[in-house]
Amino acid sequence: MSAISFATTEAPEVLVQRQTSSGRIAMTLAVLGVVAVATMPWWASTGTIRSILVLCCYIAVAQMWNLLAGYAGLVSVGQQAFMGAAGYALFVLAQTYGVNPFAAVFLSLLVPAVLAVPLYLLLHRLDGPYFSIGTWVVAEVFRLVASNLPIVNFGAGMSLRVMKDYSAFERNVAMSLLCAAMLLLTVGGSYWLLRSRYGLALIAMRDNPVAAASQGVNVAKLRFLIYVASAVGCGLAGAIYFMAQLRITPGSAFDPMWANVAIFIVMVGGIGSIEGVLIGALIFFIADRWFGEYGATYFVVLGLMTLLVALYARTGIWGLISKRWDAPWFPIRRKLVDPNRQ
Amino acid sequence: MTAVLSTHGLIARYGDFQALYGVDTELHAGEAVALIGANGAGKSTFLRSIMGLLPVGREMVLLDGEPIGGTATDRMVQKGIAIVPEGRRLFTGMSVEDNLRVAIDQAARFGAKGGWTLTRLQKLFPILAEKARAPVQSLSGGQQQMVAIGRALLCQPRVLLCDEISLGLAPKVIREIYAALPEIRAAGTAMIVVEQDVGLAQSASDRLYCMLEGRVTLTGKSGDVTREQIGKAYFGAGHAVV
Amino acid sequence: MQWFDALVQGILLGGMYAQYALGMALMFGVMRIVNISHGDLVILLSLIGISMATAWGLAPVSVLIILVPLAVLMGWVLQKLVLNRVVGSDPLPSLIATFGLSIALQNLMLQIWSANSRSLPGHGIESQSIEIGGIYIGLLPLIVLAVATGLTWGVDLMLKHTRFGRALRAASSDVEAAAMTGINPRAVYALATAVAVGILGFAAVFQSLRSTVAPADGPAQLIYAFEAVIIGGMGAVWGAFLGSMVLGISQAIGFRIDPGFGVLAGHIVFLIVLATRPQGLFGKAST
Numbered sequence: 001m002s003a004i005s006f007a008t009t010e011a012p013e014v015l016v017q018r019q020t021s022s023g024r025i026a027m028t029l030a031v032l033g034v035v036a037v038a039t040m041p042w043w044a045s046t047g048t049i050r051s052i053l054v055l056c057c058y059i060a061v062a063q064m065w066n067l068l069a070g071y072a073g074l075v076s077v078g079q080q081a082f083m084g085a086a087g088y089a090l091f092v093l094a095q096t097y098g099v100n101p102f103a104a105v106f107l108s109l110l111v112p113a114v115l116a117v118p119l120y121l122l123l124h125r126l127d128g129p130y131f132s133i134g135t136w137v138v139a140e141v142f143r144l145v146a147s148n149l150p151i152v153n154f155g156a157g158m159s160l161r162v163m164k165d166y167s168a169f170e171r172n173v174a175m176s177l178l179c180a181a182m183l184l185l186t187v188g189g190s191y192w193l194l195r196s197r198y199g200l201a202l203i204a205m206r207d208n209p210v211a212a213a214s215q216g217v218n219v220a221k222l223r224f225l226i227y228v229a230s231a232v233g234c235g236l237a238g239a240i241y242f243m244a245q246l247r248i249t250p251g252s253a254f255d256p257m258w259a260n261v262a263i264f265i266v267m268v269g270g271i272g273s274i275e276g277v278l279i280g281a282l283i284f285f286i287a288d289r290w291f292g293e294y295g296a297t298y299f300v301v302l303g304l305m306t307l308l309v310a311l312y313a314r315t316g317i318w319g320l321i322s323k324r325w326d327a328p329w330f331p332i333r334r335k336l337v338d339p340n341r342q
Numbered sequence: 343m344t345a346v347l348s349t350h351g352l353i354a355r356y357g358d359f360q361a362l363y364g365v366d367t368e369l370h371a372g373e374a375v376a377l378i379g380a381n382g383a384g385k386s387t388f389l390r391s392i393m394g395l396l397p398v399g400r401e402m403v404l405l406d407g408e409p410i411g412g413t414a415t416d417r418m419v420q421k422g423i424a425i426v427p428e429g430r431r432l433f434t435g436m437s438v439e440d441n442l443r444v445a446i447d448q449a450a451r452f453g454a455k456g457g458w459t460l461t462r463l464q465k466l467f468p469i470l471a472e473k474a475r476a477p478v479q480s481l482s483g484g485q486q487q488m489v490a491i492g493r494a495l496l497c498q499p500r501v502l503l504c505d506e507i508s509l510g511l512a513p514k515v516i517r518e519i520y521a522a523l524p525e526i527r528a529a530g531t532a533m534i535v536v537e538q539d540v541g542l543a544q545s546a547s548d549r550l551y552c553m554l555e556g557r558v559t560l561t562g563k564s565g566d567v568t569r570e571q572i573g574k575a576y577f578g579a580g581h582a583v584v
Numbered sequence: 585m586q587w588f589d590a591l592v593q594g595i596l597l598g599g600m601y602a603q604y605a606l607g608m609a610l611m612f613g614v615m616r617i618v619n620i621s622h623g624d625l626v627i628l629l630s631l632i633g634i635s636m637a638t639a640w641g642l643a644p645v646s647v648l649i650i651l652v653p654l655a656v657l658m659g660w661v662l663q664k665l666v667l668n669r670v671v672g673s674d675p676l677p678s679l680i681a682t683f684g685l686s687i688a689l690q691n692l693m694l695q696i697w698s699a700n701s702r703s704l705p706g707h708g709i710e711s712q713s714i715e716i717g718g719i720y721i722g723l724l725p726l727i728v729l730a731v732a733t734g735l736t737w738g739v740d741l742m743l744k745h746t747r748f749g750r751a752l753r754a755a756s757s758d759v760e761a762a763a764m765t766g767i768n769p770r771a772v773y774a775l776a777t778a779v780a781v782g783i784l785g786f787a788a789v790f791q792s793l794r795s796t797v798a799p800a801d802g803p804a805q806l807i808y809a810f811e812a813v814i815i816g817g818m819g820a821v822w823g824a825f826l827g828s829m830v831l832g833i834s835q836a837i838g839f840r841i842d843p844g845f846g847v848l849a850g851h852i853v854f855l856i857v858l859a860t861r862p863q864g865l866f867g868k869a870s871t
Contacts, residue, residue: 128675129618306684448766
């Protein structure tokens, strides 16, 4: 490079605009939302807190799936492996070894992080659609291993009895703070990532991995990092969810239902956007409250909706909205503005 | 006399990028037309647009005066247009004979009539008989090109499109392949030959078109056009002839 | 002797898996699509077969004769309505579409047939066995293995020697070049899926004769088919067949070690193959 000298051209005076008015409004609302979640014990009943906790887990798991499928092109149907692994780690640490359960939530994240590394090295050898089923096999292996493992009490599962040492109010405060932290880490973290210098690389990779690689994006490394990050994010959701459940069994820990939920939320809401995840999670949460009692019929409709979105509206609801109105809630674009022409 | 194949204001784009800006050409029965131009001039895009591999307007491509633009590629073959694609695009993993049989099968399926048989093809390119059982990827580049030409001919086309059939081949092999073209023409097949080598293109064709940046910049009898004319059409005005 | 018996049982079990794996290998080979509802289709066909047999008192052979054409039709419709719209280089749309279909099918079956396990009355065939050298071999598993071998052989011959087989191989090698040679890719795909799902018609009858089926069983069948295809190595249909044998043997031996370990042993062998020989035991390394 040193042999070539570049003519110095006068850089035009422009400002990089990265925030929009819609983004500022949404950011304010998001901050208020996280504060509201963190302060739930002072304004919500225990039942409401439980519901909102589940909604937060939906958002977190869906956003992790969105990072994987929407940006890294890794369509996983086995993220429940990491939810269950972290959930079990929490129960073993807190119940068996007497670690403070709230500290154990964060310690338990080491398990999905450590497991994700060799698993990715194995699974990335599988081509496209086979990768997906590979992730499912891994979740099944985890479930079967848990059913055969003495330390987690085999198939009978474990209870988190140590939680009885804390008052209901204390537990609610902890749950609420954990939920707020989870939202900050998964949604806030994704937003930060997309706006960071990795963001452009991720978006380039989403749009065309081959072209991105030729432009110097280290696609393999980014995919690996996203896989591990997503495993940790799912692990956090799993630890919090099962802490609230107070019970974990191999069947519930590694339930493919979570893959189902994540795919529905992201596909219907709009893949490749944070806005889509929030829309999808709200829709699923409300639908689950209203129609959940219809059981099988409800899931038939859910499945068909996923199918129809994949066939006819691949960008989901947010895709349809953003085609009409250019008002992103979480703007990640860089827009060049000439200050002299404003 | 109406043309067998003609294009009228042919426009093609790859997404936001426009590659052809209104190309008018015609090809008469039994005629060989050469299409020359620099890399990126739109030659391959032009052939792909004719074959229905890129979305184009219906009236932009006429076959025997009938609008056929944008028809599905397999239907184009059925209508009598075949292509020897850039890079040959043979079916790897299959034998030479099976590669050719695919075309024979399809021609039989839609009842195409024409004089090309496996025996006649093997007489034209004896190597196709010698290597009939060999996996197609084990052949040399020139031999693979012969398979690709054979495969296109067995579709029994009235119009044959050849996309850079000399690319990457040794001069001796190129001569061998171009020596086969007169026999193909003698069978009544009209041809559009895309070629980088201008001299070769001139000698193998009746007329030629030169393209630059998605437009036709020169057309005339292959024997009549001068090097100066070609140079100007090839690189645009103001460039010296090489 | 006990281990030899496990080996024999494993091969027989592999015969069942080969019937699922064959269709999956065919569809992936041609379209690069994995149909997540693959296993659910087996279960759906099984339940339809069982209901027909109970309602009309049909023998297994009659069920087979009705079920296979029905399966072919289902495959063709699946391709026309769903898969033709999602086939392409991006694996996401086809995965999501068939994933949604899988959820819908499982719950639809749950509604129609309830969560109970059922099986197809075999009128005694399921309990007959023959003795070879001191080992009793069930007649039914032997028939399953024979049919699996026959189907694999038939598909292999079809691919090598028929017009459709050549078109299918051409399309799987280079779909655009296939179209340039006059092949209509969508017609080839529709036929390929029809054949793949048609084979599931056989699998459905044998699965419901050999053991029981319930609406939630589909995903397990999908996973076994997938493991067999990867263990065997992509490409030739015989790879899927041999992979099924390896999977069957692994599960049977694992089951002898500990009944809770059977399925897990299969998964572990799959992961070992993936770690040490990602092109599959019988596949050629891609260069």
